[in-house]
Amino acid sequence: xxxxxxxxxxxxxxxxxxxxxxxxxxxxxxxxxxxxxxxxxxxxxxxxxxxxxxxxxxxxxxxxxxxxxxxxxxxxxxxxxxxxxxxxxxxxxxxxxxxxxxxxxxxxxxxxxxx
Amino acid sequence: xxxxxxxxxxxxxxxxxxxxxxxxxxxxxxxxxxxxxxxxxxxxxxxxxxxxxxxxxxxxxxxxxxxxxxxxxxxxxxxxxxxxxxxxxxxxxxxxxxxxxxxxxxxxxxxxxxxx
Numbered sequence: 001x002x003x004x005x006x007x008x009x010x011x012x013x014x015x016x017x018x019x020x021x022x023x024x025x026x027x028x029x030x031x032x033x034x035x036x037x038x039x040x041x042x043x044x045x046x047x048x049x050x051x052x053x054x055x056x057x058x059x060x061x062x063x064x065x066x067x068x069x070x071x072x073x074x075x076x077x078x079x080x081x082x083x084x085x086x087x088x089x090x091x092x093x094x095x096x097x098x099x100x101x102x103x104x105x106x107x108x109x110x111x112x113x114x115x
Numbered sequence: 116x117x118x119x120x121x122x123x124x125x126x127x128x129x130x131x132x133x134x135x136x137x138x139x140x141x142x143x144x145x146x147x148x149x150x151x152x153x154x155x156x157x158x159x160x161x162x163x164x165x166x167x168x169x170x171x172x173x174x175x176x177x178x179x180x181x182x183x184x185x186x187x188x189x190x191x192x193x194x195x196x197x198x199x200x201x202x203x204x205x206x207x208x209x210x211x212x213x214x215x216x217x218x219x220x221x222x223x224x225x226x227x228x229x230x231x
Binding site for chain 1: 158
């Protein structure tokens with residue numbers, strides 16, 4: 001069974017400091033991994049994805065994520081947070097071996113960046 | 116994403132009423148999805164469709180039905196709405212181009228449904 005865990009409901013960080021939003025996953029095979037961001041009153045927007053290759057993936061708005069197979073993690077990071085990064089972040093996983101193409105989402109982490 | 120539109124954006128209805136939420140896309144994608152979002156629960160898949168002739172139940176399809184009228188249109192219906200269907204509903208699309216089905220999904224702006 002596929003599942004995604006985002007262990008922190010909220011992450012608070014001061015502007016200019018590095019941020020990390022954690023994600024761990026469980027799939028029966030090899031994963032495709034995604035991060036999405038949701039701003040208030042908006043739909044989800046794609047940030048980045050890991051398919052294969054380099055474990056460090058770079059995405060939109062200066063975000064990056066590191067795939068760690070041994071720890072089954074895909075943490076989202078940014079070296080210097082901005083107030084405008086405040087939003088709800090979702091991690092999602094899909095089993096590479098599945099033909100259905102379904103994504104399984106975590107519960108979301110609310111990121112607040114303080115000025 | 117402006118290429119995926121949902122109507123209505125907000126709806127308040129009463130228990131027992133029939134409600135239809137509509138989704139249209141101009142991205143030319145074959146795959147379409149309906150999710151609901153509840154605080155603290157993330158997104159849960161209601162139904163998905165890989166083409167006009169293909170409809171599949173997701174993890175929480177009870178109380179819902181869908182219709183894929185065309186490649187670009189995918190509607191979600193609540194035949195008899197109940198209060199615990201109060202949620203934010205999202206439509207999404209994806210394109211398994213080249214036979215590779217790991218492309219990201221593109222989401223509409225959402226419909227906030229309140230069932231009294």
